[in-house]
Amino acid sequence: MGETERLIAVDVGNSRVKLGLFERPVECEQAAQAGLLPIAGGALPEPVDTFSFAHVEGEPSGYNALREWLRPHAGIPALLASVHRSAGQATIEALRGCGVDNCRPLVGKQLPIATRVDQPERVGIDRLLAGVAANRLRRPESPAIVVDLGTALTIDLIAADGAFEGGAILPGLRMASRALHDQTDALPDIAMQQLEDSPDAVGRNTVDALRAGLFWGAVGAIREVVARQRDRLTVPPQLYLTGGAAPSVARLLGGPDCTVRYLPHLVLSGVAIASESKPGPAP
Numbered sequence: 219m220g221e222t223e224r225l226i227a228v229d230v231g232n233s234r235v236k237l238g239l240f241e242r243p244v245e246c247e248q249a250a251q252a253g254l255l256p257i258a259g260g261a262l263p264e265p266v267d268t269f270s271f272a273h274v275e276g277e278p279s280g281y282n283a284l285r286e287w288l289r290p291h292a293g294i295p296a297l298l299a300s301v302h303r304s305a306g307q308a309t310i311e312a313l314r315g316c317g318v319d320n321c322r323p324l325v326g327k328q329l330p331i332a333t334r335v336d337q338p339e340r341v342g343i344d345r346l347l348a349g350v351a352a353n354r355l356r357r358p359e360s361p362a363i364v365v366d367l368g369t370a371l372t373i374d375l376i377a378a379d380g381a382f383e384g385g386a387i388l389p390g391l392r393m394a395s396r397a398l399h400d401q402t403d404a405l406p407d408i409a410m411q412q413l414e415d416s417p418d419a420v421g422r423n424t425v426d427a428l429r430a431g432l433f434w435g436a437v438g439a440i441r442e443v444v445a446r447q448r449d450r451l452t453v454p455p456q457l458y459l460t461g462g463a464a465p466s467v468a469r470l471l472g473g474p475d476c477t478v479r480y481l482p483h484l485v486l487s488g489v490a491i492a493s494e495s496k497p498g499p500a501p
């Protein structure tokens with residue numbers, strides 16, 4: 219298999235940079251051309267190797283570890299989706315410095331997904347890419363709802379015709395915990411490991427009360443927004459979960475007519491699918 223058949227997909231979020239090495243040429247049963255709605259069908263491309271790190275301003279260790287991971291992958295083209303400008307730029311520089319060939323940033327209008335939103339160019343590219351991947355996964359007649367529990371928590375509706383309809387944005391678990399700590403005198407910041415298991419809803423101390431509120435607040439918000447988006451649909455949606463906090467809540471979501479799948483690399487798979495589309499101009 220030649221180098222050109224491989225791709226490094228990059229997803230720069232507000233907390234973490236995620237990379238995936240995709241080896242197979244991404245096959246598409248229906249040509250995904252810009253302007254054409256992609257029809258659901260084929261399997262989702264999955265990375266054969268992944269790497270991720272937290273990006274922190276002025277802290278080079280994550281980028282140093284990235285350079286180590288990239289060492290055997292020099293010469294492979296990379297396609298990058300970023301919602302964080304400075305981390306996106308630092309990641310591009312690290313990739314180019316490691317000899318990664320032809321590292322291109324993706325922009326929303328290159329993606330094979332239609333939108334029905336007020337300002338398509340303002341939508342986070344991670345939200346659109348998760349929609350691109352959801353379109354590959356869902357049954358053609360079923361709409362999809364994508365829940366991304368990252369720095370922010372996003373809950374987006376993909377219509378049965380494949381269009382990104384918009385959705386809801388709210389604080390993610392880490393951000394909510396940090397906001398409570400920063401804006402009060404007495405509340406501690408809660409470690410993410412303490413938010414992995416369903417806590418008792420009656421916290422008998424400050425930390426347990428925060429765990430209860432943060433965890434069940436996120437689960438409740440997702441259930442309510444999903445239910446309200448579901449109310450607009452005639453066909454039950456398929457629910458896809460991704461993002462750092464998704465494993466904690468995945469088994470608590472869904473219902474009798476709404477199946478749930480946790481897909482840790484949904485955005486990276488969206489980047490791999492987007493790589494099939496017409497390449498955009500080099501920056």
Ligand SMILES: Nc1ncnc2c1ncn2[C@@H]1O[C@H](COP(=O)(O)OP(=O)(O)O)[C@@H](O)[C@H]1O
Nearest residue numbers: 231232233234368369390391392410461462463
């Ligand atoms: N062990 C954990 N338990 C619960 N939530 C977690 C855990 N680890 C990370 N998170 C959450 O996941 C977020 C990072 O996920 P990620 O999808 O990489 O975000 P982004 O794409 O915004 O960078 C953190 O901000 C935090 O909210």
Ligand SMILES: CC(C)(COP(=O)(O)O)[C@@H](O)C(=O)NCCC(=O)O
Nearest residue numbers: 231232233301340341342368369370
């Ligand atoms: C909503 C987001 C902050 C989510 O980013 P993340 O939590 O994945 O880092 C990002 O998609 C973004 O900056 N969006 C721009 C505004 C919009 O999507 O409408």
Ligand SMILES: [K+]
Nearest residue numbers: 231344366368
């Ligand atoms: K994300």
